[in-house]
Amino acid sequence: xxxxxxxxxxxxxxxxxxxxxxxxxxxxxxxxxxxxxxxxxxxxxxxxxxxxxxxxxxxxxxxxxxxxxxxxxxxxxxxxxxxxxxxxxxxxxxxxxxxxxxxxxxxxxxxxxxxxxxxxxxxxxxx
Numbered sequence: 001x002x003x004x005x006x007x008x009x010x011x012x013x014x015x016x017x018x019x020x021x022x023x024x025x026x027x028x029x030x031x032x033x034x035x036x037x038x039x040x041x042x043x044x045x046x047x048x049x050x051x052x053x054x055x056x057x058x059x060x061x062x063x064x065x066x067x068x069x070x071x072x073x074x075x076x077x078x079x080x081x082x083x084x085x086x087x088x089x090x091x092x093x094x095x096x097x098x099x100x101x102x103x104x105x106x107x108x109x110x111x112x113x114x115x116x117x118x119x120x121x122x123x124x125x126x127x
Contacts, residue, residue, distance in 0.1 A: 013074060015103040018048045018096055018118055021086055024058035026093040028112040033065060042115025046122045053093060100125045
């Protein structure tokens with residue numbers, strides 16, 4: 001359950017949230033979406049937001065299974081910055097970032113997310 005730590009130079013997204021990056025070509029990402037409710041319970045009081053890693057039609061279709069309040073589509077500049085952050089911290093998906101109360105990156109997880117790893121990310125952000 002590797003956790004990676006570091007600070008971002010500017011706000012990365014919604015405060016007190018875990019950003020779960022997904023793409024249609026990422027097999028473990030489909031499993032994460034199937035466990036989204038459990039992951040969300042593990043992340044409390046943070047919320048889990050699903051973020052498309054790419055803009056493909058297949059990924060957009062995949063996101064239709066996610067309730068709208070649990071989706072986050074950043075603006076293009078933020079999406080590019082986050083994609084670069086993912087590439088810097090990981091070899092690819094699955095990957096998640098946690099954002100603290102100031103919307104700064106406070107933890108990262110470079111494997112498929114589950115309830116326990118979501119809870120560990122939140123604990124790391126609250127230290």
